[in-house]
Amino acid sequence: MATNGLARTLSSLRPAGDQRPWPRYAAEAALWTEIGQRLGAGEGDLLALWGEPQFVHLALRAPDLVKPCVVSIAVRNGQFPSIGRYHAPAIRLERAIHDLYGHVPGNTPDDRPWLDHGAWGLSAPLGKRKRSPLRDPAEYKFLRVAGHGMHQIPVGPVHAGIIEPGHFRFTVNGEHVARLEQRLGYVHKGIDGLLIDTDIETAARIAARVSGDSTVAYSFAFAAAVEAALDIEAPPRAQALRGVMAELERMANHFGDIGAICNDASFVIAHAHCGIFRERVLAAADQAFGHRLMMDAIVPGGIAADISPDGVRTIRTMLDDVAPHFAEIIQLYDDTPSLQDRTCTTGIVGKDLVAKWAAGGHVGRASGRDFDTRRDLTYAPYDKVKFDVPAFTAGDVDARVWVRIREVEQSMRMLRHWLKAMPSGSVRRKLPVTRKAAEGIAMTEAFRGDVFVWVRVADGRIAQAHARDASWFQWPLLEAAIEGNIVADFPLCNKSFNCSYSGHDL
Amino acid sequence: MRTLLLKSLFARPVTIDAPSPEDAALAEIGRELEKRARKLFGRSLTIREVDAGSCNGCELEIHALNNAIYDVERFGIKFAASPRHADVLMVTGPVSKNMKVALERTYAATPAPKWVIAVGDCACGCGVFAKSYATVGAVDKVVPVDLHIKGCPPRPIDLLKGLVALMDKATAS
Numbered sequence: 269m270a271t272n273g274l275a276r277t278l279s280s281l282r283p284a285g286d287q288r289p290w291p292r293y294a295a296e297a298a299l300w301t302e303i304g305q306r307l308g309a310g311e312g313d314l315l316a317l318w319g320e321p322q323f324v325h326l327a328l329r330a331p332d333l334v335k336p337c338v339v340s341i342a343v344r345n346g347q348f349p350s351i352g353r354y355h356a357p358a359i360r361l362e363r364a365i366h367d368l369y370g371h372v373p374g375n376t377p378d379d380r381p382w383l384d385h386g387a388w389g390l391s392a393p394l395g396k397r398k399r400s401p402l403r404d405p406a407e408y409k410f411l412r413v414a415g416h417g418m419h420q421i422p423v424g425p426v427h428a429g430i431i432e433p434g435h436f437r438f439t440v441n442g443e444h445v446a447r448l449e450q451r452l453g454y455v456h457k458g459i460d461g462l463l464i465d466t467d468i469e470t471a472a473r474i475a476a477r478v479s480g481d482s483t484v485a486y487s488f489a490f491a492a493a494v495e496a497a498l499d500i501e502a503p504p505r506a507q508a509l510r511g512v513m514a515e516l517e518r519m520a521n522h523f524g525d526i527g528a529i530c531n532d533a534s535f536v537i538a539h540a541h542c543g544i545f546r547e548r549v550l551a552a553a554d555q556a557f558g559h560r561l562m563m564d565a566i567v568p569g570g571i572a573a574d575i576s577p578d579g580v581r582t583i584r585t586m587l588d589d590v591a592p593h594f595a596e597i598i599q600l601y602d603d604t605p606s607l608q609d610r611t612c613t614t615g616i617v618g619k620d621l622v623a624k625w626a627a628g629g630h631v632g633r634a635s636g637r638d639f640d641t642r643r644d645l646t647y648a649p650y651d652k653v654k655f656d657v658p659a660f661t662a663g664d665v666d667a668r669v670w671v672r673i674r675e676v677e678q679s680m681r682m683l684r685h686w687l688k689a690m691p692s693g694s695v696r697r698k699l700p701v702t703r704k705a706a707e708g709i710a711m712t713e714a715f716r717g718d719v720f721v722w723v724r725v726a727d728g729r730i731a732q733a734h735a736r737d738a739s740w741f742q743w744p745l746l747e748a749a750i751e752g753n754i755v756a757d758f759p760l761c762n763k764s765f766n767c768s769y770s771g772h773d774l
Numbered sequence: 775m776r777t778l779l780l781k782s783l784f785a786r787p788v789t790i791d792a793p794s795p796e797d798a799a800l801a802e803i804g805r806e807l808e809k810r811a812r813k814l815f816g817r818s819l820t821i822r823e824v825d826a827g828s829c830n831g832c833e834l835e836i837h838a839l840n841n842a843i844y845d846v847e848r849f850g851i852k853f854a855a856s857p858r859h860a861d862v863l864m865v866t867g868p869v870s871k872n873m874k875v876a877l878e879r880t881y882a883a884t885p886a887p888k889w890v891i892a893v894g895d896c897a898c899g900c901g902v903f904a905k906s907y908a909t910v911g912a913v914d915k916v917v918p919v920d921l922h923i924k925g926c927p928p929r930p931i932d933l934l935k936g937l938v939a940l941m942d943k944a945t946a947s
């Protein structure tokens with residue numbers, strides 16, 4: 269892999285903005301396109317691609333760059349050169365930029381709307397903001413699938429269970445799925461818009477609700493991005509407690525997912541036990557931090573309140589109680605061939621695809637992409653604790669289950685470490701007010717993968733911000749995972765991904 | 775596998791020694807709920823959940839009602855896959871404009887008599903997403919709402935209390 273090409277391209281760019289901790293550069297059309305081509309050739313990972321009224325920004329990471337960086341391009345005549353044309357993972361992001369800001373990705377391979385379903389009465393709500401007639405939401409050109417004996421199954425947006433809404437269009441041949449096409453955007457709430465010119469406290473509450481199941485990871489990333497922009501650090505005790513919350517959140521979600529996957533294979537006993545484990549974690553979180561999901565517990569500058577006096581003991585007791593029972597359930601999972609019959613070799617995602625999409629979390633790590641933000645773009649408190657990053661190569665539902673199982677074990681290990689050696693001192697510091705605009709970036713590892721947050725702070729307020737969920741780079745791979753599988757295995761595949769709708773739709 | 779199954783058979787139900795301090799309250803509320811549902815429907819109560827733009831936090835807590843600790847099925851409450859089988863719609867989220875039509879259609883597909891509960895601050899109109907170009911702002915701006923349960927998200931026990939209140943309201947009218 270000729271990786272130094274990308275570094276060379278980047279070295280010829282002018283620095284732009286006052287951004288920490290990653291540099292930001294300004295690019296003109298030719299070099300911007302060259303970066304797109306290099307990403308397409310596999311020289312680096314696309315981390316995020318987002319807009320603001322006059323610019324489009326792209327965050328990337330490459331093996332031979334010391335740090336990831338951001339490249340910005342000024343929008344000219346309402347256009348910017350498409351990255352998606354060379355690097356497919358950018359396509360949905362560009363469609364979203366077009367819907368929100370009206371910037372047209374030049375020569376894009378896919379100019380269909382994505383988040384805009386014609387229901388806002390507005391076009392480009394964050395850009396030129398023009399009135400626009402309502403469209404029939406069903407008016408959407410799905411890709412054509414042709415072939416003998418093919419028929420379609422439309423599913424959603426309202427699904428059968430207690431889950432988020434989205435539309436899946438299956439084209440099947442008998443029982444086998446020939447193609448799945450997703451249509452998302454149903455829960456678009458206008459989060460990027462709500463974050464514009466907002467006081468930091470309100471913005472933090474919004475960021476905490478990008479995806480409720482990852483509220484800790486989002487609050488964490490948002491706080492870290494604001495702190496980076498203001499060039500401050502949270503107190504050591506707050507850092508350790510952030511780690512505690514993040515790992516509790518990971519455990520709770522992984523328990524929920526492992527159980528739900530087993531349930532979709534009709535293995536109800538594992539589901540029942542995992543449900544109890546999850547409930548125990550939430551109850552401990554509630555006692556320790558005053559909220560079952562720990563919403564708004566992490567704030568820019570530290571954490572909202574210190575752990576309750578009996579919080580450490582409560583969490584430790586929970587760990588001691590849950591660990592042996594969890595071990596039994598893993599054993600059961602491992603010993604039940606009828607269950608493995610469903611999970612093994614089902615919904616395989618290839619190594620090349622997870623690499624191209626830079627898919628994070630269990631989706632990447634089950635298919636040989638050995639990346640974890642906590643280790644590879646490390647941040648406090650993970651820089652001072654020992655943990656392993658479990659990775660597998662089979663790429664099937666089973667591998668995605670095992671990633672979660674092993675991660676729960678690592679979370680327990682980290683929790684025990686922090687609970688034993690908790691730094692003392694304050695848990696929150698005041699934020700300085702800076703006149704000059706400064707930008708901050710942070711990535712944290714949520715249970716489903718990397719969460720990316722960028723903020724621009726000026727006059728003690730958020731001027732502009734953007735959050736990118738891991739799901740953006742996982743949803744498209746679910747379309748690939750189900751290909752050639754039977755329709756009945758879709759719930760299983762879908763659960764094993766467990767992508768966020770809200771985190772994606774924003 | 776066999777040992778675990780046997781153990782599960784002879785173990786005390788976890789619903790009794792749940793970690794929640796509200797556990798006595800849980801059983802109490804559950805019984806109240808069951809009584810009312812029987813009186814009102816002569817049978818159990820079926821709920822259909824609709825996410826109308828939630829952050830998914832509310833869904834997590836509604837989901838928890840089904841786990842072995844809250845286990846609402848023992849009180850005769852179950853969640854249906856289709857609105858056609860539902861007595862109650864539990865709606866979450868600030869009603870994203872992109873979900874408005876789907877919510878209206880789900881409501882229309884639910885046979886009368888039917889009740890709607892707006893679950894969570896967003897659905898009640900006081901959440902963080904209420905004032906956006908992309909949201910309607912509250913569930914009662916789209917379909918008639920019989921009960922509001924606030925919280926971000928409401929705890930499972932609050933959801934149960936809400937169901938009891940709804941039954942009372944329905945019996946009274």
Ligand code: SF4
Pocket residue numbers: 477480827828829830831832866867868893894895896897901902925926927928
């Ligand atoms: S009320 Fe809170 S938890 Fe529920 S959908 Fe709204 S933001 Fe999420």
